[in-house]
Amino acid sequence: MSDANSDLLPEGLEDRLPRDAATATRVMRAIQTAMHGHGYDRVMPPSIEFERSLASRMAGIQSRRMFRFVDPLSLRMMALRSDYTPQIGRIAETRLAEAPRPLRLCYAGQVVTIKPDGLNPAREKLQCGAELIGADNVAAAAEIVAIAIEALQAAGASGVSVDFTLPDLVDTLAEKALPLEPSQIEAVRRELDTKDAGGLRDVGGEAYVPLLYATGEFDAAIEKLSAIDAGGALASRIKALREIAASLNGTARLTLDPSERHGFEYQTWFGFTLYAQGVRGPVGRGGTYRIAGSGAGEAATGFSLYPDALIDVIAANEPAEDRVFLPLGHDRDEAARLRSIGWRTVAALSDADSAEALGCTHVLGAGGPENV
Amino acid sequence: MSDANSDLLPEGLEDRLPRDAATATRVMRAIQTAMHGHGYDRVMPPSIEFERSLASRMAGIQSRRMFRFVDPLSLRMMALRSDYTPQIGRIAETRLAEAPRPLRLCYAGQVVTIKPDGLNPAREKLQCGAELIGADNVAAAAEIVAIAIEALQAAGASGVSVDFTLPDLVDTLAEKALPLEPSQIEAVRRELDTKDAGGLRDVGGEAYVPLLYATGEFDAAIEKLSAIDAGGALASRIKALREIAASLNGTARLTLDPSERHGFEYQTWFGFTLYAQGVRGPVGRGGTYRIAGSGAGEAATGFSLYPDALIDVIAANEPAEDRVFLPLGHDRDEAARLRSIGWRTVAALSDADSAEALGCTHVLGAGGPENV
Numbered sequence: 008m009s010d011a012n013s014d015l016l017p018e019g020l021e022d023r024l025p026r027d028a029a030t031a032t033r034v035m036r037a038i039q040t041a042m043h044g045h046g047y048d049r050v051m052p053p054s055i056e057f058e059r060s061l062a063s064r065m066a067g068i069q070s071r072r073m074f075r076f077v078d079p080l081s082l083r084m085m086a087l088r089s090d091y092t093p094q095i096g097r098i099a100e101t102r103l104a105e106a107p108r109p110l111r112l113c114y115a116g117q118v119v120t121i122k123p124d125g126l127n128p129a130r131e132k133l134q135c136g137a138e139l140i141g142a143d144n145v146a147a148a149a150e151i152v153a154i155a156i157e158a159l160q161a162a163g164a165s166g167v168s169v170d171f172t173l174p175d176l177v178d179t180l181a182e183k184a185l186p187l188e189p190s191q192i193e194a195v196r197r198e199l200d201t202k203d204a205g206g207l208r209d210v211g212g213e214a215y216v217p218l219l220y221a222t223g224e225f226d227a228a229i230e231k232l233s234a235i236d237a238g239g240a241l242a243s244r245i246k247a248l249r250e251i252a253a254s255l256n257g258t259a260r261l262t263l264d265p266s267e268r269h270g271f272e273y274q275t276w277f278g279f280t281l282y283a284q285g286v287r288g289p290v291g292r293g294g295t296y297r298i299a300g301s302g303a304g305e306a307a308t309g310f311s312l313y314p315d316a317l318i319d320v321i322a323a324n325e326p327a328e329d330r331v332f333l334p335l336g337h338d339r340d341e342a343a344r345l346r347s348i349g350w351r352t353v354a355a356l357s358d359a360d361s362a363e364a365l366g367c368t369h370v371l372g373a374g375g376p377e378n379v
Numbered sequence: 380m381s382d383a384n385s386d387l388l389p390e391g392l393e394d395r396l397p398r399d400a401a402t403a404t405r406v407m408r409a410i411q412t413a414m415h416g417h418g419y420d421r422v423m424p425p426s427i428e429f430e431r432s433l434a435s436r437m438a439g440i441q442s443r444r445m446f447r448f449v450d451p452l453s454l455r456m457m458a459l460r461s462d463y464t465p466q467i468g469r470i471a472e473t474r475l476a477e478a479p480r481p482l483r484l485c486y487a488g489q490v491v492t493i494k495p496d497g498l499n500p501a502r503e504k505l506q507c508g509a510e511l512i513g514a515d516n517v518a519a520a521a522e523i524v525a526i527a528i529e530a531l532q533a534a535g536a537s538g539v540s541v542d543f544t545l546p547d548l549v550d551t552l553a554e555k556a557l558p559l560e561p562s563q564i565e566a567v568r569r570e571l572d573t574k575d576a577g578g579l580r581d582v583g584g585e586a587y588v589p590l591l592y593a594t595g596e597f598d599a600a601i602e603k604l605s606a607i608d609a610g611g612a613l614a615s616r617i618k619a620l621r622e623i624a625a626s627l628n629g630t631a632r633l634t635l636d637p638s639e640r641h642g643f644e645y646q647t648w649f650g651f652t653l654y655a656q657g658v659r660g661p662v663g664r665g666g667t668y669r670i671a672g673s674g675a676g677e678a679a680t681g682f683s684l685y686p687d688a689l690i691d692v693i694a695a696n697e698p699a700e701d702r703v704f705l706p707l708g709h710d711r712d713e714a715a716r717l718r719s720i721g722w723r724t725v726a727a728l729s730d731a732d733s734a735e736a737l738g739c740t741h742v743l744g745a746g747g748p749e750n751v
Contacts, residue, residue: 015429015432016425016428016429016432017427017428017429017450017452017453017455017457018452018453019452020425020427020428021425022422022423022424022425022466022470022474023422023423023424024422024470024474024475025420025421025422025484027423028420028421028422028423029420029421031423032411032421036408039404043723044718044722044723044724045718045723045724045725045726046702046723046724046725046726048397048400048401049397049400049401049404050394050395050396050397050400051394051395051399051400051403052394052395053388053392053393053394053491053503054426054459054489054491054503055389055392055446055459055491055503056388056389056392057387057388057389060387060388074427074448074450074457075448076446076447076448078389078446078493079493080389080390080391080493080494080502081389081390083389085389085446087426087427087459094394098394098396102394102396103396107736107737107738109728109732109737111725112397116489117426117488119425119426119427121450121451121452122451122452131425131426131427139728142728142729144728144729146726146727146728146729147728150726150728330418346416346417350416351415351416351417351418352416352417352418353417353418353483354417354418354518354522355518356481356511356514356516356518356519356522357514357516357518360481364479365479365481366479
C-alpha cells in the first residue's frame with residue numbers, strides 16, 4: 008500500500024462487513040415492511056440539501072452537528088443529512104402540501120453528524136421511522152406506538168419496552184394547578200430533569216416533588232400521577248395515556264416517566280422512548296409534535312428508530328447461513344431452481360475453488376445439495 | 380413559510396415521492412436478492428471517508444467530482460462517496476485481505492457528485508453492484524455478466540442488451556500484430572473513440588480502420604474481428620468473448636464494439652455496457668480490472684448498475700396498489716391477519732377519515748375487504 012494511513016477510516020465511521028451488513032439489511036427491511044403494511048409510504052429525500060433549508064426545520068443546536076460545505080455549482084452552503092425528520096416535514100409541507108390528511112410517510116437510510124451522540128462514538132447511523140402528518144390525537148399516538156413496537160419485534164428485538172412521557176407537563180401544571188412564576192418554570196424543569204427533590208424545593212417547586220415518584224411501571228405510576236393531579240389539569244392527559252396503554256394490549260412492557268424531557272425538545276403533549284432487551288440505550292423515540300418552519304405548524308405524530316445497536320446484538324447471535332457450492336460443469340438449471348427457492352449458490356470458477364475453502368455448507372451433487 | 384427559497388432543493392438533487400420511492404425500493408431489493416442468491420455478501424461502507432483514501436483508489440479526474448470538506452474533529456479532509464467501487468476495493472484489500480478468494484461482495488446505496496454526469500442532470504444517484512475479487516478469467520466474466528442481466532430482469536427491465544468491448548485492444552494489437560510507435564498509440568485510440576476512419580489514416584493507423592466495422596450484433600461482429608486478427612494476437616480474447624456469449628444462452632441481446640473505451644478507463648481485458656428497452660443511456664457497466672491502490676493490484680471482475688432511469692420507466696407504468704381502509708372500531712386481529720398476507724391497511728383515526736379521501740381501494744367489512 009502506498010500509504011497505510013490512507014486506508015484508515017475517520018473516527019466514528021465504520022464499514023459493516025458481511026455478517027453485520029446482512030443483519031442490517033434484514034432488520035431495515037423488516038422495519039420497512041411493518042411501516043408499509045400500515046399504509047406508510049416511503050419517501051427518499053436527497054442525502055444533501057441547502058444547509059438553510061435543513062437548519063430552519065431543526066433545533067438550533069442540533070443543526071450545528073451537521074457537516075457543511077459550499078456547493079461549487081450554486082456557491083451556496085449545503086449540509087449532509089443528520090436527521091430525516093426535517094426532510095419529511097419539508098416534503099409534507101411543500102410537494103405533498105395538497106395530499107390528503109392524515110398523510111402517512113416513512114423513511115429509511117443513513118444520517119451523519121460531526122460529533123458523536125453522548126456515549127455512542129458512531130458519527131454515521133441508520134435511521135428509519137414513520138410520520139403521521141395532520142393528526143396528533145390519541146388514535147394517532149396509539150397507532151404510532153403500536154407500529155414502532157411491531158417494527159422492532161419484526162426486526163428481531165425481544166423484550167421491547169416503552170417509556171411514556173408528557174413533554175409539556177410543567178407548562179400544563181404551571182398554568183393553573185401548581186402555579187409557577189414564568190421565571191421559575193425553567194428552574195423547575197431543570198430540577199425535574201436531574202430528579203433532584205432538594206433542588207426543586209430550593210427553586211420554589213415543592214408542589215412538583217411528587218412527580219419524581221410518579222415513575223416506573225405504567226399502571227402504578229399513572230395512579231400516582233392521578234393522585235397528584237388534584238385540580239384535574241392533567242385529567243385529559245392521564246386519560247389519553249391510559250387509552251394508549253390499553254390499546255397496546257400487552258405487546259410491550261410499559262413504563263412512565265412523566266417529566267422526562269431529554270430528546271423531546273420538540274414534542275407537544277406525548278412522547279415515548281423505546282428500549283429492547285440486551286441493547287444499551289434507547290433504540291428509538293417518538294411522540295406528537297408540530298412541523299417546524301411553516302408558521303404555527305401542522306400537527307403530527309411519529310417515531311424514529313436507530314437500529315444500529317439492535318443490529319449488533321442480533322448479528323452476534325445469528326447462525327451462519329447455508330451456501331451450496333456449484334462444482335465446474337454443474338447443472339445450471341438446477342442451480343437456478345435452488346436459488347429460486349431461497350438457496351444461496353457459490354459457483355466454482357476454476358479447479359482451485361473448493362466448497363471448504365469458500366465456506367460452503369453444501370455441495371450440489373446428483374441428487375441435490377449434499378452436506379460438506 | 381419564513382423563506383420560500385429555503386425549501387427549494389439544489390440543482391440536480393431530488394426527493395423521490397411515494398410512487399417512485401416504492402418502485403426504487405422494489406428495484407433495489409430485486410437487484411440485491413439476485414446478487415445475494417449467487418453468494419455475493421453485502422458490505423456497507425460509510426457514506427463519507429478521508430478524501431485521500433477514496434481518491435487514491437479512483438481515476439485522478441473522477442476524484443475531482445467528489446464533495447470535499449474538513450472534518451472538524453480530525454481536521455483532515457473528508458469526501459462524500461461518489462462511487463462505491465473504491466470502497467469495496469479498500470475493504471477487500473484491508474479488512475477482508477485474509478478472506479478466501481475468490482471473494483464475492485456486493486453493495487447498494489447512494490452516490491453523490493458535484494457535477495452531473497453528461498446529459499443526466501442528477502448529482503445523486505443510486506448505485507448497486509457486485510465485485511468478484513481474486514478472479515478475472517472467462518468463468519468470472521461470464522458469471523458477472525449473467526448476474527447483471529438476471530438482476531436487471533428481476534428488477535423489471537425488459538429488452539436487456541449487453542455491449543461487449545475489449546478495453547486493452549489497441550495495446551494488444553500494437554505490440555505485435557499491427558505495430559505502432561509508442562507515440563502513435565494515444566492518437567490511434569482517440570481516432571477509434573471518434574470512429575473516424577480518415578483520422579485513423581492520418582495518424583498512421585490505417586491497419587486499425589477495419590476495427591470500426593467489427594461492431595454491431597455479436598455473432599456477425601466477432602466474425603469480422605476474427606478476420607482482422609490475421610496474426611492471432613487476439614485469438615484468446617475472441618475465444619473468451621465467444622465463450623462468455625455462449626454461456627449467456629440467449630438471456631439478452633448481445634452486441635460488440637471492440638474499441639469502445641468510454642467508461643472503461645480501468646478495465647483490463649474485458650468490459651461490457653448494459654442497456655434496457657425504453658431506458659435512455661446505459662443502466663450499468665462492468666468488466667475485469669485490477670484493484671487500485673495496492674501495488675500491482677489484485678485481479679477482479681465486477682459490475683455497477685445505476686438504476687434511477689430504469690426506476691423512472693417502471694414507476695410510470697405501475698398500477699396503483701391496493702389499500703384497505705379500517706373503519707373506527709374495526710377487528711384488529713383481522714387487520715393484522717390481512718397485513719400478514721400482504722394487504723396494506725390504513726386505519727381511521729377519527730370520524731373525519733374516509734376510504735375515498737385516503738385513496739383506499741377497499742374497506743374492511745364484516746366479510747373481509749370490500750371494493751370501495
